[in-house]
Amino acid sequence: MHSWVDGQPADNVPLKDRGLAxxxxxxxxxxxxxxQPLLLDRHLQRLEEGCRRLALVVDHGLIRHxxxxxxxxxxDGILKLILTRGDSLRGYGIxxxxxxxxxxxxxxxxVYPPTHEVEGVRLFACATRLAQQPLLAGIKHLNRLEQVIARAEWQDTEHAEGLMLDMSGRVIEGIFSNLFLVRNGLLLTADLSRCGVAGVMRAEVLAQAQALGVPVAVADISIEQLQQADEVFVCxxxxxxxxxxxxxxxSWPVGPLTRKLQGIVRALLDI
Amino acid sequence: MHSWVDGQPADNVPLKDRGLAxxxxxxxxxxxxxxQPLLLDRHLQRLEEGCRRLALVVDHGLIRHxxxxxxxxxxDGILKLILTRGDSLRGYGIxxxxxxxxxxxxxxxxVYPPTHEVEGVRLFACATRLAQQPLLAGIKHLNRLEQVIARAEWQDTEHAEGLMLDMSGRVIEGIFSNLFLVRNGLLLTADLSRCGVAGVMRAEVLAQAQALGVPVAVADISIEQLQQADEVFVCxxxxxxxxxxxxxxxSWPVGPLTRKLQGIVRALLDI
Structure with missing residues (x-):
């Protein structure tokens, strides 16, 4: 598979790159x-927010192009886009x-087992907790050691994803997914103002649910609320x-709202 | 200046490197x-602890060599050693x-202004707080966005370093230094079990002070304790x-214990 660095074919970066450092x-x-890059506007919107937060000055039109x-x-495939603050000498200064x-x-x-989508998955209950850092919460930055450590907690194939709580025990997200629950008709996902990654599909699911007239909430979620949920899904x-x-x-049954939203987003991905 | 990757001259790494990702x-x-690499045993000891914590399997004898x-x-110069988990495909799995x-x-x-050492420095009071993550605390890992953000808080030359507190307001460290204070003859530095980097010079200073018979403590430090300190230094x-x-x-005067320890560690660095 090919790769580009600054618009030119390349498969490496200088050791001085601050992404590495x-x-x-x-x-x-x-x-x-x-x-076609799917959900491109939402991806670029989050990227722009990440750049704003980290004061990375880029030409967003060029990136889209x-x-x-x-x-x-x-x-057909997966496109990974990384922006780093370029090269620097020693030291944190920009x-x-x-x-x-x-x-x-x-x-x-x-490629995932088709059963994940059809029958659903089990989540590994990760012991690794997410630290609370509002300055970095929500954006998809390159400091991902918590996810690496959490993903190393299990090796079996019984668990397709891991459940991550924050340091205060709130239910936040999966390792590479966001989590939603349904309770008495309300669709709920975690507030990500302290930690977590605000997923592009999470935003899409919230928008699609609202378009359906489903009441949605973004709020703190306790483990008790998760336990009492009527439906749970990751995305x-x-x-x-x-x-x-x-x-x-x-344990939870695979519920009707999950199936409905699943069909809608499947149609977005199966263009 | 030259650089090596896996023992061979090289100045770049593959895009698949997990240090970058x-x-x-x-x-x-x-x-x-x-x-001569100075304080080498202490550097390699912390590196080994970092590898253990992140489950990075390396030949430490080869690294020393x-x-x-x-x-x-x-x-004469600065040697930066980075260990990454090598290459991987997409995904956090190891x-x-x-x-x-x-x-x-x-x-x-x-090269720093000689006045830093002679007359002392002023610290910028960083608004960026350190998140609390015991799994990563103490080790010198590559997730350093908090330090990057904190260092970008000031551009003047009046401040040589920044003071960083944790999310609970405890005094932790500088951005690229550890912090000590002296109060009533006791030498105190922050407990780094929740966040912070356990510096090699911090360990050396603690050992040197103990060898001098100075009582030392590693404990939580409040901003009030910092305020009331007789002496403060970074290292x-x-x-x-x-x-x-x-x-x-x-503000604090430059105190006698600071000067004494400064002379001792200067001798270690001026071999």
Whole structure:
């Protein structure tokens, strides 16, 4: 699979890159179908918010153009876009003149067992908790050690995803997904103002549910609320929606709202 | 300046490197004098702890050998050692078979205004707080966005370092230094079990003070304790010790214990 750095074919970055040195950058993982980057506006919107938060000055028009061109060449697969604060000498200080580095990597389409979508998945109850850092919450930055450590907690194939709580025990998200629950007709997902990644599919699911007239809420979620949920599902922009059947001693049926939203987002991904 | 990747001259890493993708790795910044890496045992000890914590399997004997060989060639300067979890495809999951990547980068000796050491420095009171993540606390991992954001809070040359508190308002450290205070003859530095980097010079200062018979404590530090301190200093393994004269509205004299310890660590760095 091909890759570009700053618009040119390349498969490496200088050792001085601040993405490597400090995880100083942001990224997006975008599903591409028939040359089209899916949910592109939402991806670029989050990217823009990440750049704003980290004071990364980039030409967002150029990035959109490169993503579109790269996706056309990729055809079907996954496009990973990384922006780093370019090169620097030693030290955390920023050189405002150093150009942001644009990295595009293509890979084959993601393949998951079809049962994940049909029958649902089990979540591993991760012991790794998410630290609370409002300055970094919501954006998809390159500091992802918590996710790496959490994903290493299990090796079996029984668990398709992990459930992550924050340091205060609130239910936040999966490792590479956001989590929703349904209770008495209300669709609920976690407030991500302290930690977590505000997923592109999470935003899409919220919008689609509102369009359906389903009441939605973004709020803190306790483990008791999760336990008492009528339906639970996880989502991301690559696989869509997976119903969640269980996590540790908790279990849930695959419910009607989950199926309805799953059909809607499947149609968005199966263009 | 030259650099090595896995023992060979190289100045870049593949885009698939997990250090770039997730900040999945650890690093050390080592002062080198006359071909000797200073405080090497302490650096390698912290590196080993970082590898243990992140489950990075490496040959520590080989790393020591490479650092020594690289330092001989460097002569005088700064040696930056980065270990990453090598390459991976998309996804947080670890391939236990993928070899850890060893990166060595040389740069010129650090140059700071001599007044920092002689007259002391002022600390910028950073608004950026350190998140609390015990799984990552103490080690020098590659997820350093908090430090990048904090260092961007000021551009003047009046402040040589920043003071960082944790989310609960405890006094933790500088951005690239650890902090000590002296009160009624007791030498105190922050407990780093929730956040912060356990500096090599911090360990050395604690050991040197104990050897002098100075009572030392590692404990939580409140802003009130900092305010009431008789002496304050910051330290790292490159510059040694800088007395701290002030931070925001607080000010301190340059005290005798600071000067004594400064002389001792200066001798270690001026071999």
């Amino acid at each position: 400090y995880g100083d950058g942001v990224f997006e993982t975008i599903a591409v179908k028939a040359g 490169e993503v579109l061109t790269f996706a056309t060449a990729l055809g 050189n405002p003149g150093a150009p942001v580095r644009r990295i595009l990597q293509g890979s084959a389409p993601a 991301n922009s690559v696989y869509g929606i997976w119903p969640v059947r269980g996590c540790a001693a908790m | 997730y900040g999945d790795g650890v690093f050390e910044t080592i002062a080198v004098k006359a071909g 490479e650092v020594l060989t690289f330092a001989t060639a460097l002569g 391939n236990p078979g993928a070899p850890v990547r060893r990166i060595l980068q040389g740069s010129a000796p650090a 790292n393994s490159v510059y040694g010790i800088w007395p701290v004269r002030g931070c925001a509205a607080m």
